[in-house]
Amino acid sequence: MINIFKQDHDKYYFAKANKYFKNDKWIHGKCVNRLEKQIEKKLKLKVNACSCNSGSDALMIALTIDRDPKRDIYITTPLSYIASSSIVKFLNLNIIYIDVNEENFLLDLNKLETFLKKCDRKILKRIKGIINVELFGFANDLHKLNIIANKYNLTLIGDCSQSFGTLFHQQSTLNYYDYSVVSFYPTKIFSSYGDGGMIFIKKKNSFKKAMIIKNNGHEIVNKNNCKVLGFNSRLDSFQAFILLMKLKNFNNLIKKKKIFYDIFINNMHKFKIPNFNSNLTQNNYLLSFYVKKNIIKKFINYMKFKNVECKIIYKKLLPENKILKPIIPTNMKNAKKCTESLVVIPNHNNISLKIFKNIIKTINEFKSK
Secondary structure, three states: OEOOOOOOOOHHHHHHHHHHOOOOOOOOOHHHHHHHHHHHHHOOOOOEEEEEOOHHHHHHHHHHHHOEOOEOEEEEOOOOOOHHHHHHHHOOOEEEEOOEOOOOOOEOHHHHHHHHHHOOHHHHOOEEEEEEEOHHHOOOOHHHHHHHHHHOOOEEEEEOOOOOOOEEOOEEHHHHOOEEEEEOOOOOOOOOOOOOEEEEEOOHHHHHHHHHHOEOOOOOOOOOOOOOOOOEOOOOHHHHHHHHHHHOOHHHHHHHHHHHHHHHHHHOOOOEOOOOOOOEEOOOOOEEEEOOOOOHHHHHHHHHHOOEOOEOOOOOOHHHOHHHOOOOOOOOHHHHHHHHHEEEEOOOOOOOHHHHHHHHHHHHOOOOO
């Protein structure tokens, strides 16, 4: 079976790590700071990188710094992994969901703007920010998103866990947010060998605060003085080392993903493919398309018979979870369609060009009747 995700376990990295850690520490190792600086340089970032234990922790740190007692609501998409909403709720904050675009699976900025224009003033005064999720390596119009956020004085938080390496107008999408958060979970495009995350922060003071929050509220050099209430969310040195090794080959991975995407776009004749902003240079983390609801079960079973995993990643909208209910209801019909028809196929780094071409050929040979 050709699976959508394949766990990486390169023996070369383990051998290198075994030698390296004879001269560095498991916690607060030199390689952690080196990783932060090299990512900033590699992606040409205008923001500061702060490593942490996971993407979820990165979001928690961002929301903790951004907290305002009078403004307790964040707007986000209903189509995402649970953490983009559960962390908000965990911090006793509230959520409003805005539907995704009809042409793709990303937050609909026209609907967002319309909602803010017509929003009850009492609710509008409580909205603190927007959590924009860049699904499958793709992003919406980040210029327009910034205009909307500035107009309503809203914090912009980017959940870029799936879009590391994606560019908008030839700039990393990480540069477009007040806070952008990334996960290095093993299934991600840029992944560690366990949990890991990073938060990218625009303001220097907020960056300094994040560095202390993730370290139980104290500085590395002085453990006796608690400056703020924090928690333990350090990225351990082993994961940082693995990521440093992988960063050297990241451009080649992006190039291979681009080759797969071009084959996908030029040869996929059977099903509708999502449409995105022309100024986007995506990392092509996952490739997706729409299959009609009445034939999707048959199609997935057909692909399984052909030994290719094909599935809907998000089968349930976030607000369909009782504990993730929004403070006010909104129409989410496009997002709902995605939970019933948006499927992804394997395109990970261990798949050869020949195998990927055969996957596309297999899809085109599907007979719906």
